[in-house]
Amino acid sequence: MADKSSRKASDQDLAAPGPDRIRNVVLVGPTQSGKTSLLEALLVRAGAISRAGSVADGTTVSDSEDYEAAHGRSISLAVAPVVHAGVKINLLDTPGYADFVGELRAGLRAADCAVFVIAANEGVDDATRQVWRECADAGMPRAIAITKLDHARADTERVLAEATGAFGDGVVPVYVTGSDGTLVGLITGTSDDPRRGALIEAVIEESEDETLMDRYVAGEPIDEAILLADLERAVARATLFPVIPVCAGTGTGLSELLDLCVRAFPAPPEHVPPEAFTPAGKTAGAVSCDPDGPLVAEVVKTASDPYLGRISVARVFSGTLSPDAAVHVSGHFSAFVDAGATTHPDHDEDERLGALAYPFGAAQVPAARVVAGDIAVIGRLSRAETGDTLSAPEEPVVLRPWSMPEPLLPVAIEAATRSDEDKLSSALARLAAEDPSLRVEQSTETGQLVLWVMGEAHAEVALDRLRARYGVSVEQRDVVVPLRECFAGPSKGHGRHVKQSGGHGQYAVCDLEVEPLPEGSGFEFVDKVVGGAVPRGFIPSVEKGVVQQMQRGVRLGYPVVDLRVTLTDGKAHSVDSSDMAFQTAGALALRQAAAAASVHLLEPYDEVAVVVPSELLGVVMSDLSARRGRLLGTDQADPGDSGDPDRTVVRAHVPQRELVRYAIDLRAATHGAGTFTRAFAHYEPMPEELTKDVPPRS
Structure with a gap:
């Protein structure tokens, strides 16, 4: 069967004659909506493969990883082209699960239009609403495919009503199902369905012919060709969003959906490309x-193949890719995102392209050249990362990267063995190069290696890839939140370090007064020694010893902050005193002062902004309060171009200890509808009843 499938794939000429004969269409929808089944059915209908579930090498269209087989969900972007009516349609299948939003965003970036796949037995979920808002804000043309018409609980009328309520009056059905199960066009057919008039009026309202509505109201018949042209123009402009019932099992609506992609969706020249800049950050010329x-x-998209090495999937916005050509690779995430939001270092280097191919799911079809508007698989780009720009070496540019939500679930890991430790750093670098939604952080305060991921499934896949692809096993650890210590009030300390063990001894005595300072004040050292009790050369030694002890902590080993230390007195020996002796005495004096005073533990608080549907506001606010959060207020969320006003932003200060699993808990509490951001705010004293559970700093 694989041989037959290979012939079917190669029978299609996937080399597009020009950008105007290309359509890049991304399939968007939740898990279990039927995106992959629809994609495979479209490939069969267009003659790209002989049966659903097979591509050029006999594997499935989706990324064939063990995780997908075990969990029944797609986790990565897959691209498969078909040729319909002389036009090449690159169909991009994206994951529906929220953890793999990075692959979804990549699909949106590579596409010029979107088909939202909604199952007739399910309906419109909050994650789909969120992606619709993103597409609306970007002005991306959209259509809706209602799938699984043959499901026992299918209810297309209910789903259509949900879609209209969620996405607005621009959502219009363009087909109805006839008595024989086939589709009847509401414009071109003879159906007397009441939706026909509503569709025609919606189309006429978008027409550039201002006389058309008057003629229609007067009862004048409007030529179907005019109506179809206006419908296609409105779809391309993202003002009307056609709804088509489709069924992968029976084949209903497949040809109609392909026709829509060809006739109504824009070609790449009509798509506004990303902004281009020089590597130095200056605005470059427009990309055509x-x-x-x-x-x-x-x-x-970047992937690793055990035999071919790193493989890059690239969208060509301008020019033509040719095998063995020299290109400039630019990666400048830090120029466009907040500092610390990415672990991708800036880089610029020249490389030479390897072999080119057209992506065909998990397989590839060799390509002699790939023109602007098309999508290519590139081999042998050893330095290119997901999000990097490829350009001519003589005219290097960098494109503004697509926006990514910040990964907010921390997962602390450590190498399982010494051998794993030797390979871990390079493996993580390669993993981060493939996945911009993954952030790797080596905490200087806790010493932990932390992966910031989108959710538990994302973490599971990342750790599995470390093991399966790179042969590195790791063990998870509890995430340690960096604490601080501070003096609750003034105190005094006496440090005496006297030893005699043959030859020069050690002698240093110092007296300190300490007092806490307001938050954020830092450290102050004051010298009030009189009469030379401590020689001038050893006063910096006392300060150094105090600072070192502050870093080591005085209660549980966490750094001491916001403190004024005053050196008031001391003693020295003409022979045995030394720099090291006074450092030790200074540290001893600070420890004694801490023993005589109350020392608080400080925990970090983040300012959190949670965006939720307004009906879930009470649930979220109660949960934040239960996390010891302090509510700051609420605001109506910016509706954006999508015009959705029914979302609220809740702002609060919340201890970081209570936010470790918040990404998971918020998703569960809001059924995926809630999102949040976090940023460090300040430190506050930890309630004393909680400190008994805090282990000493290792």
Whole structure:
């Protein structure tokens, strides 16, 4: 069967004659909506494969990883082209699970239009609403495919009503199901369905012919060709969103959906490309979708193959890719995102392209060249990372990267063995190069190696890839939150370090007064020694010893902050006193002062902004309060271009200890509808009843 499938794939000429004969269509929808089944059915209908579930090498269309097989969900972007009516349609299948939003965003970046896949037995979920808002804000043309018509609980009328309520009046059905199960066009057919008039009126309202509505109201018949042209124009402009019932099992609506992609969705030259800059950060010229223009392409996916090495999937925005050509690789995430939000170091280097191919799910079809507007698989780009820009070496540019939500679930790991430890750093670097939604952090305060991920499934996949791809096993550890210590009030300490053990001894005595300072004041050292009790040369030694002890902590080993230390007196020996002796005495004096005073533990608080549907406001606020959060207020969320006003932003200060699993808990409490951001705010004293559970700092 694989041989037959291979012939079917290669029978199609996937080399597009030009950008105007290409459509890049991303399939968007929740897990179990039927995206992958729809994609495979479209490939069969267009003759790209002989049966659903097979591509050029006989594997499935989706990324064939063990995780997908075990959990029944797609985790990565898959691209498969078909040729329909002389037009090449690159179909991009994206994961529906929220943890793999990085792959979804990559699919949106590579596409020019979107088909939202909604199952007739399920309906519109909050995650789909969120992606719709993103597409609306970007002005991306959209259509809706209602799938699984053959499901026992299918209810297309209910789903259509939900979609209209969620996405607005621009959502219009363009087909109805006839008595024989086939589709009847509401414009071109003879159906007397009441939706026909509503569709025609919606189309006429978007028409550039201002006389059309008057003629229609007057009862004048409107030529179907005019209505179809206006419908297609409105879809391309993202003002109307056609709804098509489709069924992968029976084949209903497949041809109609392919026709829509060809006739109504825009070609790449009509798509506004990302902003381009020089590597130095200056605005570059406009990017034009011209095969003869300067090369500008972007890596939207990076994968590792055990035999081929690193493989890059790139969307070509300008110019033409040719095998063995020299390209400039630019990665400048830090120029566009907040400091610390990425672990991708800036880089610029020249490389030479390897072999080119067209992506075909988990397989590839060799390509002699890839023109502007198309999508290519590139081999042998050893330095390119997901999000990098490929351009001509003589005219290097960098594209503004697509936006990514911040990974907010921390997972602390350590190498399982010494052998794993030797390989871990390079393996994590390669993993981060593939996945911009993953952030790797080596905490200087806790010493922990922390992976910041989108959720538990994302963490599971990342750790599995470390083991399966790179042969590195790791063990998870509890995430340690960096605490501080502070003096609750003034105190005094006496430090005496006297030893005699043959030869020069050690002699240093110092007296200190300590007092806490307001938060954020830092450390102050005051010298009030009189009469030379402590020689001038040893006063810096006392300060150094105090600072070192502050870093080591005085209660549980956490750094001491916001403290004024005053050196009031001391003693020295003409022979045995030394720099090291006074450092030790200073540290001893601070420890004695701490023993005589109350020392508080301080915990870090973050300012959290949670965006939720307004009906879930009470649930979220109660949960934040239960996490010892202090509510700061609420605001109406910016509806953006999507015009959705029914979301509220809740702001609060919450202890970091209570936020370790908040990404998981918020998703569960809001059924995926809630999102949040966090940023460090300040430190506050930890309630004393909680300190008994805090282990000493190792």
